[in-house]
Amino acid sequence: xTSSTLVAxxxxxxxxxxxxxxxxxxxxxNIVRANLISGNGANPSVNRGEGVSITNCPPxxxxxxxVEFNYIGTDISGTLDLGxxxxxxxxxxxxxxxxxxxENDRNIISGNGSNGVQVGVxxxxxxxxxxxxTNGDGTLAIPNERNGIDVADSAGTTITDNVVSGNAFVGIKxxxxxxxxxxxxxx
Numbered sequence: 001x002t003s004s005t006l007v008a009x010x011x012x013x014x015x016x017x018x019x020x021x022x023x024x025x026x027x028x029x030n031i032v033r034a035n036l037i038s039g040n041g042a043n044p045s046v047n048r049g050e051g052v053s054i055t056n057c058p059p060x061x062x063x064x065x066x067v068e069f070n071y072i073g074t075d076i077s078g079t080l081d082l083g084x085x086x087x088x089x090x091x092x093x094x095x096x097x098x099x100x101x102x103e104n105d106r107n108i109i110s111g112n113g114s115n116g117v118q119v120g121v122x123x124x125x126x127x128x129x130x131x132x133x134t135n136g137d138g139t140l141a142i143p144n145e146r147n148g149i150d151v152a153d154s155a156g157t158t159i160t161d162n163v164v165s166g167n168a169f170v171g172i173k174x175x176x177x178x179x180x181x182x183x184x185x186x187x
Contacts (some may be wrong), residue, residue, distance in 0.1 A: 010049045012037035012072075012084065017056035017093070021103060025060035027093075032067045036076050041085025041113070049085025051112065055092040062093030067099050071136075073111035073144070078136020078159045083111035088132075088144060094122045099130040099162070106130050110142035115150040116167060123155040133167040141166025147173045157186045 013032050016120050017025050032052055041049015051072040056062035072081040088109040089098055098117060099106050104165045106129040109116040116132040131138050132148045148164035149172045151157050157174075164171040 005070070010041045010085070011053040011090075012040040013052045014050075015052075015054045015062060017060040017062045019029045019057040021067075021068075024058075027056070028064045028079075029060045030065045032065070034071050035070045037070055037072045037073060038082035038084060038111075050133045051084040051088045051109075052130065053087075054096055055090065057061060061129045063094045063095045065093070067098045068105045070107045072107055072109045073116075074108055074136070074142060077094045078108045078110075079132075079142075081111035081115055081142050083112045083144075086114045087114045088112040089117045089118070091117070091125050092122055093126040096122075097126045097128070099126075099128045101129055101161075108134075108136050110134060110144060110166075112144045113142070115148070116144040116164075117149045118174070119149070119151045119154050119157050121153045125154070126158045126160075127162060128160045130162045132162055133171075134163055134165050138163045138165075143168050147171070149173070151155070151175070151186060152175050152184065153183050154183060159187065 037051040072088045109132045147170045148167040151174045
């Protein structure tokens, strides 16, 4: 129904705190591990085909979730582009972690129709140890169609030990939007 105010959200994994009127709602301590999350989104023009979407609408928060050891936008071998229509991962909640310190913790986030990882309007997220815009060996490009990592209007984001290469635009982008928002305390 095109007259509806709802927009279809064709994410592979969608962890969402919906709009609520009174009591805060929380989604936390979820683990997305060892999955093939590729080819999601029925219509690229809708711009809603994320691989993994972790979002919240205040009051409430979507925090302390872990996304590790997934193939997001490639095939299971990490060599073929099977990108999601939009972002590989969207984080709009605080204190979430994408990746980890070990080889069996990292995600391959490549071939997606927008940013590999988008961090927006949140704080305290960590993106570590991932291959973003490359194949599973980190030796060949499988570009995300925008930035590798995009941090907008967020504070305290930690980005460490990632291979970010071959993406169509910027490797790592940090920026503040309009309206007095800030990007501060990021590492």
